[in-house]
Amino acid sequence: xxxxxxxxxxxxxxxxxxxxxxxxxxxxxxxxxxxxxxxxxxxxxxxxxxxxxxxxxxxxxxxxxxxxxxxxxxxxxxxxxxxxxxxxxxxxxxxxxxxxxxxxxxxxxxxxxxxxxxxxxxxxxxxxxxxxx
Numbered sequence: 001x002x003x004x005x006x007x008x009x010x011x012x013x014x015x016x017x018x019x020x021x022x023x024x025x026x027x028x029x030x031x032x033x034x035x036x037x038x039x040x041x042x043x044x045x046x047x048x049x050x051x052x053x054x055x056x057x058x059x060x061x062x063x064x065x066x067x068x069x070x071x072x073x074x075x076x077x078x079x080x081x082x083x084x085x086x087x088x089x090x091x092x093x094x095x096x097x098x099x100x101x102x103x104x105x106x107x108x109x110x111x112x113x114x115x116x117x118x119x120x121x122x123x124x125x126x127x128x129x130x131x132x133x
Contacts, residue, residue: 014098018105031104036097046089050081057084 014022021028050057055069062077 018102021105032097032101035100035104036093039093039096039100041089041092041096045092046085047081049088049092050084054078 022032054073057079058067058069058073059077059079062073067073067077
């Protein structure tokens with residue numbers, strides 16, 4: 001038996017239905033990967049993320065010393081932009097791909113009509129969305 005899993009943090013971020021689709025559908029995973037390759041993140045967005053989230057880029061030494069990231073750490077306590085730029089761009093590309101995937105899925109399921117009694121128990125658009133199967 002082959003068991004496909006999605007990391008717990010991804011299930012929390014994606015929701016159980018999307019996580020299940022990605023865990024069990026090669027086509028869904030291929031679409032998400034294609035959408036990620038298509039995302040272009042402008043340099044200004046990467047730099048803006050770095051500037052707004054300096055607390056995420058403390059050096060290991062600053063973390064060991066317990067530097068408070070919200071109390072104006074010294075410039076030497078922050079990793080240089082050039083060292084973290086590619087990682088930030090990848091994270092932003094990943095997030096943009098997920099948003100594009102969610103949008104695609106919303107469009108794809110817009111015309112779906114559930115058969116009576118087979119609605120998803122967590123779908124708030126259903127009148128009996130708290131029932132159990």
